[in-house]
Amino acid sequence: MTHLISRRSLVAGSAGAAALLALPRLGWAGQPVRGGRLVVAADSEPSNLNPAIVASNGVFFVASKVVEPLAEQSYDGKDGLSPRLATAWEGAADGRSITFRLREGVTWHDGKPFTSADVAFSALEVWKPLQNLGRVVFKNLEAVETPDARTAVLRFSAPTPFQLIRNALPVVTSVLPRHVYAGSDITKNPANQALIGTGPFKLAEHRPGEYYLLKRNEAYWDRTAPSLDEIVFQVLPDRASAASALEAEQIELAAFSAVPLADLDRISRVPGLKVYTNGYEGLTYQLVVEINHRRKELADVRVRRALAHAIDRDFVVKTIFLGYAKAATGPVPQYDKTFYTPDVARYPFDPARAEALLDEAGYKRGADGIRFRLKLLPAPFFNETKQFGDYLRQAYGKVGIDAQIVSNDTPAHLKAVYTDHAFDIAVATPVYRQDPAISTTILFQSGLPAGVPFSNQYGYADPEVDGLIRDAASTIDDAKRAELYKALQRKAAQDLPLINVAEFSFITVARDTVGNVSNNPRWAVSNWADAWVKQ
Helix, strand or coil, X not given: CCCCCCHHHHHHHCHHHHHHHHCCCCCCCCCCXXXXXXXXXXXXXXXCCCCCCCCCHHHHHXXXXXXXXXXXXXXXXXXXXXXXXXXXXXXXXXXXXXXXXXXXXXXXXXXXXXXXXXXXXXXXXXXXXHCCCHHHHCCCEEXXXXXXXXXXXXXXXXXXXXXXXXXXXXXXXXXXXXHHHCCCCHHHCHHHCXXXXXXXXXXXXXXXXXXXXXXXXXXXXXXXXXXXXXXXXXXXXXXXXXXXXXXXXXXXXXXXXXCCHHHHHHHHCCCCEXXXXXXXXXXXXXXXXXXXXXXXXXHCHHHHHHHHHCCCHHHHHHHHCCCCEEEXXXXXXXXXXCCCCCXXXXXXXXXXXXXXXXXXXXXXXXXXXXXXXXXXXXXXXXXXXXHHHHHHHHHHHHCCEEEEECCCCHHHHHHHHHHCCCCCEEEECCEECCXXXXXXXXXXXXXXXXXXXXXXXXXXXXXXXXXXXXXXXXXXXXXXXXXXXXXXXXXXXXXXXXXXXXXXXXXXXXXXXXXXXXXXXXXXXXXXXXXXXXX
């Protein structure tokens, strides 16, 4: 288990600590206080910390405090956004361009000025060609004009929905400094670990296996922020240790359900600790069963429907997620009022119906009661995925399918499922990010190369589905675009290329001395410029 950093060692090891102790205290409970250090649990250390290349929550958790996007999600902002490096954005009526007005008075952490050239470089050299999600969102981006230092005009070779770009801004538009990356191998640039951004905090130190130390950016464009002097992300790969560290006051905040759900009831009654269930609305995770269509039995839709009828979603929600989830009906979560439709085929828990479908498909029970055997690979990412894998093995056993669990670490799991296709069914947890075109349609689109994680590597191919995805990618009318995605949901529910089981979010536990927790829909991966701690 990773050694916990004591408060004493943190103070001794941080040159900024002495300075923060000398700062005046500007307020007390209930009022933001300037100064102080926030110690946070972190359960992973990404090999590439650059959010402009790897748009993932594991990277954003630390990097979003250092490298900023053009806009962030907001509970009350126009179109659900609040400005960051861009102060305004406008799409052309023909869908061929979007104009961004950029913020004045912004400098990089090395003192160089932030300009539209940085946005142009990031869009053309990083987001479109290198970023996992940007490759889809900016597929038709062909040029970025910079008529002045404060204006960037993105031009597209084909009509591109403004709605999509707008929804994607918080996730795919982390801006990099052109003067640091231009002319280098971007994927190997040392700044991918030693980040240089415009954010409220600078990355001061990373000790592998121990912590990331972030320090206040004294030249941040918002002169009233940040409130904190330092943030320490203490590496705690063992999630069970997060609750103990909170109780011992060795850490002050644990996000992304670092405290196991089974411990929440007890931890919520510990004086001085608060449980937050909001702040993740823009990061809805989906529990799905991926199905390898290359397997003869699983290519039959009757078998896939039988697999769906064999799952008791209510049991999964109540027993595995302890109520911190919802039963899913399809690939779009129910909270998304723009794109979600309930008008889809449903597969209620019905083992008898599952058995009848398997019989109809020609897979009757043998003398040993077994119809056929499957290799089941649960993703190793969360306790709940592993628990669901155990449940699935039992549920399928009851209808005559012998599912044998194969457990791998994360690299081996990704390779087996998304590169080698060495699985029959797998448990996965894709993320829904405000728009079906952002990490959801990739689950259904055919013809994707092997090795793309969290994509359609199960071999499902349907011309109608591909057509819906293609049409939606170029439809600039918001209402028509939403209807195309509703048609996609209906088709996916009929064909069941995968099975959507549940939608779940996360929990944050923090000491009650931490202020402004969970105040936007992506709080855990936003910049925490207004977070503060009582001294």
